[in-house]
Amino acid sequence: MTIFLYCIAAAAVLIYLPFLLVAYARLSVGYDISAPRAMFDKLPPYAQRATWAHQNSFETFMIFAVAALMAYVTNVNSAVAVVAAIAFVVTRLLYSIFYILNIPLLRSLMFAIGSLGSATLFFFSILQANN
DSSP states (O other): OOOHHHHHHHHHHHHHHHHHHHHHHHHHHHTTTTTTGGGGGSHHHHHHHHHHHEEEEEEEEHHHHHHHHHHHTTTTTOOOHOOOOOHHHHHHHHHHHHHHHHHHHHHHHHHHHHHHHHHHHHHHHHHHOOO
């Protein structure tokens, strides 16, 4: 099921979408190439939240990528697993949007649904491997 591979690629791209706002904000406040991390406190709040969304995306990507690769390698052929993989990608996009817009309840809900998507892929992969 190549959909798992496509979802991994899409999730990898989504890691960097919030950083586009960070880059814009850095340019707006005057990018300091000698101390790029020291600029964080100078960034507007939306860019600080975009930085955190970017960092969180790295953390969740590792888990999802392993889960999706397990589903691919074990040849999981389940509509539920496909929905879980696609749901992860969609919720990670929404997670970043809600984080940047400072809507904590929806951000947390998207995090939970995305995590459930990864857990579902692990479940189906282990189930498939044991058959």
